Amino acid sequence: MSPMRTVKVDGEARYDICIGPNLLGDSALLSHALRGRHALIVSDGNVAPLYADRVEATLLAARPTLSIACFVIPPGEQEKTLARFCQALDALADLGATRDAAVIALGGGVVGDLAGFAAACWMRGIDVVQLPTTLLAMVDSSVGGKTAVDLPAGKNLVGAFHPPRAVIADTTTLRTLPERELRAGLAEVVKYGAIFDDEFLGWLERHADALLAGDDAALSEAIARSCQYKAEVVSRDPYEHGERALLNFGHTFGHAIEAEQGYAGAGNQALNHGEAVAVGMVLAARLSAVLGLAPASHTHRLQALLQRLGLPTVIPAGLEPEALLARMRLDKKAEAHGLRFVLWERAGLAKIVSGVPDDRVLDVLRGR
Ligand code: ADP
Ligand code: ZN
Known part of the structure; x- marks a missing residue:
């Protein structure tokens, strides 16, 4: 059996997600995704020194006449700006x-979002090929066509739906990914089990050690299964009018934590996105139990799995329940009568619930 797996995204946009080791060295695969004579590799200051030359050499081996340039931004979410977007267009x-x-996006979610948005806008839209190098980008942000940059007023406020022409996830690149970033990606992997598939949660419980150890077979399986869940949802609901919103499980709480800790100046102590989502998923599970929707034992199971994967499961010290609630009210999902959340009825079955009363949310934020 070939070590490469392919997951197909169907529907309005059709493209393949290829997952496997050493794919950045596969000339036929990479060049197949390119139609024209020009390619701009967008990457960041950590990833470009590791992989940009390889990508360029792989492409040139198949297409010696291709004009390739490289646009490299400093690493970090703070670089996902309109200023960098303009530089990419330049x-x-x-x-x-x-x-x-x-446009070839070589990096994590920051690079993928910025490069995707530049591709969406250049001459009203050109191809973007996603080459995700973080676990989070492989299982989530590189798939589904959401692209954006941040404004001072908030994250992802300017963007477009622009599906990639192809997603090529070289699992060998995960060997250089800092362990904390790997764990953050595992939070989004757990999310798919939590919302869609109780059996996948069981698989994750059995393979937690292999995943943490960076075992290639276990990671490839986790990535392929995660992409399969995401591909099915975005094929049916590309613009998030309905069920795609289930993918926000843990994210209403998670975004509030991310926003509030930025305000509180948590600095290096701050949770990254995956970590905030890990805490957010436990809070969503607890809210489900508080509302009598789901058994509390399922919260404990989720919490135990996240803890085994080295992820946080409680709100960081110093973040006030009232302040977090205020953040959620500002979030785009807020409604006039109570908040809207993605909750679950049990492990593996999420649902959208509107009109959740503030005092129930506060109970959960206060740990009651
Ligand atoms: P995410 O994919 O989690 O949204 P980023 O794009 O910010 O986030 O990437 C997380 C960090 O990991 C960044 O500092 C980035 O430069 C770094 N990084 C990404 N991929 C790799 C890799 N394969 N090896 C080493 N560092 C990487
Ligand atoms: Zn997320």
């Missing part, structure tokens, strides 16, 4: 990119 202009050019 880099496309310098390259002389035509309508059949491709």
